[in-house]
Structures are given as structure tokens and as C-alpha cells.
Amino acid sequence: MTRIGVLALQGDFAEHLTMLRSLDVEARAVRLPRDLEDLDGLILPGGESTTISRLADAYGLVEPLRAFAGAGKALWGTCAGAIYLARSAPDLDRPTLGLIDIEVRRNAFGRQIDSFEIDLPIAGIEGGPFHAVFIRAPVIEATGPDVTVLARLEDGRIVAVQEGNRLATAFHPELTTDTRLHRYFVALAERAVPSKRGMA
């Protein structure tokens, strides 16, 4: 059975675990380096990227997460998790993991539009647009040459990308009942491949 972990330091990890358990996968909360053992993939949830990165430092998770990626395991960051996974997040005053070649801007929609929901077509996800929930969301401002854009807002801003078996989404699929993106990620995790950029 496929085993997927959810980084459970802060944020909405419980919703991801619930959604994964509704699929045919074993889902595990990850708090310590040893929790990564035997996993095929890891989701980094939404929450507060500053807090998540601080706690990851405190729990000794940073190098184990990079090694996990370097072993070819799949990664998916949603919202704060996408910020933490990014190569660069200039307005985060903490180091990011640098495991997906994107630059993100935090809280990109400002105070006026704190949160919103839209129906978003996503490349590779069949069956119509995805109901996407954005909460104090980032946008992806730049992508590296190996990154594929999966979704853009109508104004062109990038909100979902894939690089190999790594995903970043600015929104929160775990807050809906639509399991398509979780199933897409599980399929990526099932064909893990060694990565050239694990120790970025």
C-alpha cells in the first residue's frame, strides 16, 4: 500500500490526513525525522510558513526532508507548504527548503481579498474545473526551466505547478471534498524516481 506522510507541525494537516485516508493509502502524521521512514511521499500543509519552518528547524527535520527529496520521494506543498518548499520566498524571513524551482510571494492578494474561492481548470486533472479555496494565499511569481505550470488565475498569475514528482499549489484542496489532486499526488508518489536536486 502507498504510504503518504503529512508534515504535522502546524496548520491544516488533519484535513490532509482525513482526505488521504478516504483514498486507498496509508497516511501518517510526520513530526520527527524517523516518521519519514518508508514513506513514498510527503504533503506540506497550509498554515503559517514562518511557524512551519521554525518548527522544522527545532525538530531537526530540515536535512531529513532534503534527503527524503533526494531519494526521489514525492513532495506536495499547499499554500504555506508551497512557500516552504520553494527555491525562494523573498518576503519570508526564514530559509526555505529550496526543493522546487519557484519563487513565491506570500499573502499576494492583500488584506482586501483575504480569501476567495474559484473554479480553476488544472492541467492533468480531468473532469472539469477544480473548486479552489485560497486563504491568505501566495502566488508563484517565477518558475525554473523544469517546472510545468498546471494552473493560472484568469489574470495569468500562477497558482499550481509541478516539477518532476513535486507539486506546489497556492490553494487548499484538502478543504473541499474533491479528491482529484490528492489522487494525482498519490499516483506521482507511486512512481518515485531519484532526483537530481535533492540536496539543493
Ligand code: GLN
Ligand atoms: N499566509 C500564510 C503564509 O504566508 C499561508 C496561508 C495558508 O497556508 N493558508 O505562510
